[in-house]
Amino acid sequence: MHAIEKLLAKKAGKTHVTTGEILNCEIDLAGINDLYLQTLRSFYEMGATKVHSPSKVMMFLDHYAPASSILQAQNQKEFREFCWDQGIEMLMDIDQGVCHQVVADKGLAHPGEIIIITDSHTTTHGAFGAFGTGVGATDLAIILATGKLWLRVPEIIKITFEGKPPHGVYAKDMILHAIGELGADFAVYKAVEFSGSTLQYLSISERMALCNMSTEMGAKTSYIQPDAITMAYLNEKVTRPYEIYQTDEDFSYAAEISFDVTHLSPKLAAPSSVDNVYDVTKFIGTPIDQAYLGSCTGGRAEDIGIAAGILKGKHIAPRTRFVIVPASKGVFLEAMSKGYVQSLVEAGATFVTPGCAACLGTHEGMIASGETCITTTNRNFPGRMGHTEARIFLGSPAAVAAAALEGKIVDPTAYIVKENG
Amino acid sequence: MKTFIKGRAFVFGNNIDTDQIYPGRFVEYTNVEDVAKYAMFGADPEFVKDVQAGDIIVAGTNFGCGSSREHAAITLKAVGVGAIIAESFARIFYRNAINLGLPLIVAPRILKLIEPGENISLDLSSGIIGNEKGIIKTAEPLSEYVLKILESGGIKPLIREQLLLEQGLHHGA
16 A cells, blocks of 8 residues: 555554545544635534534634735634634634644644645645645535545555756746646646655755645645655654654556656746746746745745845846745744845835735735736636736746846846855 | 436636636635625626526536635535536535535536537436437446435535434433
8 A cells, every 4th residue: 555545544444445445534633714714604504513623623814814804804703713612722813824834834744644724735744744635615614523524545646756956946846847747637636646866855845835736736635755854854843743654565556757857947837827837938038017925835934035045135126026925924933034034125025924815816916907927826827816817927936036136037047046056 | 416407508618727716806705695796707707697597517627626715616506507517627626516516527528519508418317418419428427425415415414414313322322
């Protein structure tokens, strides 16, 4: 069996499972976010009154942090009251940031657990060897009511990255390349394991970007077998006991794909689908109205550090704005203590509250009809960050910061200071 | 559950994401009457005016990709969409729709076989898709587990039953 299958089997009280089997699994960590008051509605509609395991539930007020309309404020109020009534202590209020980064910052993501959040990018937690998957409101309500959820044992695909990434090429470029080659629906219903010699060059932050974006090829979950880099991180952050599963040598994958990244160039996903991927050089000179750095994909301290390295002592181009959204309070504090915030604000960047912000087109950096945005986020669908007639390019933090500096798309390689490369 | 569904076909392409089905800026609405106003708004703002109860959405691959927002399934059910036939579905949307009791069926390469606006029918139990001329295609059968949820009118009645049973056992003990 694969490590993922062993984990699912354990949570379903079984010793063996097979692909396609439906399991009723115990859920170790269930997260609700503030977009989905329907979760509470569904909970009561099913006749539930008491949350099964309040200590395994987290409530994230992240997508509307802080509320920018009366309705958002009302929704957040209902969530807070629900937590207080139900004894849910892990209420992550508007100061905390995007759910996935908060879970990681607090040392709650680790091998051997099932993490389910009402957010499609819950695949991020594969970076820690956890089984993370996103669900809708009613599925989450079922976990609130029963502590369990049905899951189908997925087919598992192995994607291997080989070689040392060249200067200026990040995990974001690699995963965009893979999605561009394989398509936005390549891994629908399936689990994706990332492996290969490239992983030794990827920090936890970069691995999180990789696993996060597996959602954009349709993956149900993603997985990186914990190694020395994972363990160094876990030893520092995680205090709970956990179990690491190993894949049997005779396990047969549904598919195996390999990419050599040794000569990869920086990539962009062009409007308006994530699999519309080209070398950045194809778009050089495209004027940029807004550069945006943030989200559970590309809003970590390392990402902000790359931007600070490019912009320190300089200023963004006239007629361009640069919105930066730290993924979490922890990220924001680190970016401040390292001086990144100072450099970037002096360079003309606009910082907003840690959270999801304009990544999903709700507030804090929306874009107008006819505008072009380059962003470190995860989706460039029509209307994703504002008007449906706006254009969105997805790229690495370096591609975004270099575009902010020049006011147009450029090859970021020459702009990256060596210590960040 | 109605197993025989008949209606006009509304045809969409590949990768119809949840921002097209229900744009992010309307996600703060939580009452079904409000959510119903913006069905398919990002793909076709006229859809909500044209659609009638029982109409069928036909789409290409990866329908419902993107966000986990249940609003996408809620809005389509609320405007009366009878079923969605697609070449494939994104998994969270698939679960959300089934949980609500909104029938979905997978029919590879269906897109080029159906004209926008034509009257089509779908028999969920056999998977047979037809138009006025006859059978167009047979879709992949629904799994037993999914069929059970649909037949119960969604997952909520099933969980309600399970909770009542557990409470009864608890009180009996």
